[in-house]
Amino acid sequence: MPKPTKGPRLGGGPAHERLLLANLAAALFTHKSITTTETKAKRLRPLAERLVTFAKRGDLHARRRVLSVIGDKEVVHVLFTEIAPLVADRPGGYTRITKVGNRKGDNAPMAVIELVLEPVTPKAKAKKAAPAAAAPVAEETPVEEAPEAEVAESTDAEAGAESQAEGAAAEAAAEEAVEAPADEKAEEKSE
Structure with a gap:
C-alpha cells in the first residue's frame, strides 16, 4: 500500500496537493519558467521530470498517462511536440531550481523553477x-x-x-x- 508523503501537505489534503502540483506542472510546461515557493518547487521537480520522461517516449500510452495527471490537452500537446524534442538527448535533469530570496508579504522563501532546454554538451x-x-x-x-x-x-x-x-x-x-x-x-x- 502506498504511504503518503511525510509532513504537512501543500494546501491541505492529498487530493488538493495532487491538483496543486498538476496546475504547477501545467504552468511550467506552458511558460517554461515559473516563480513559486521553494517547497512547492522542490515537490514539483520529480513530477515534472517524470512527465517529461513520458513525453520523450512519445507513444499513446505515455500521452494518456500524462493526460491523467495534467488534464489539459493543449498543455500535453505542447509538452509532447515542443519540449520533448528539445530534451531528447538529455538523459535527465530537465528542470532547474534557482532561489530568488524571500517574498515581500510573508517572507516565504521563493524560487524559480524552469525547464532546461539548452542542448547537451558532451563531456571533455x-x-x-x-x-x-x-x-x-x-x-x-x-x-x-x-x-x-x-x-x-x-x-x-x-x-x-x-x-x-x-x-x-x-x-x-x-x-x-x-x-x-x-x-x-x-x-x-x-x-
Whole structure:
C-alpha cells in the first residue's frame, strides 16, 4: 500500500496537493519558467521530470498517462511536440531550481523553477585522451638526434629521464662489448 508523503501537505489534503502540483506542472510546461515557493518547487521537480520522461517516449500510452495527471490537452500537446524534442538527448535533469530570496508579504522563501532546454554538451573526455596519446610520440624520438641546445632547455625531470635512458643504453653497449671479446677468446681456445 502506498504511504503518503511525510509532513504537512501543500494546501491541505492529498487530493488538493495532487491538483496543486498538476496546475504547477501545467504552468511550467506552458511558460517554461515559473516563480513559486521553494517547497512547492522542490515537490514539483520529480513530477515534472517524470512527465517529461513520458513525453520523450512519445507513444499513446505515455500521452494518456500524462493526460491523467495534467488534464489539459493543449498543455500535453505542447509538452509532447515542443519540449520533448528539445530534451531528447538529455538523459535527465530537465528542470532547474534557482532561489530568488524571500517574498515581500510573508517572507516565504521563493524560487524559480524552469525547464532546461539548452542542448547537451558532451563531456571533455576526448581532450584528456589527446595529451596522453601525444606523450608517447614525444618519447619515441631518439635521444642522440636531439641538439644540445634543446637538451639544455629541457626541464630537470626530462633531463633525469633522458640521462637514465642514456645510461641504460650505455650499459647495454658495454655488456655487448664485454661479451663479444669473451666469445672470441672462447673460440680461439677451442681451435
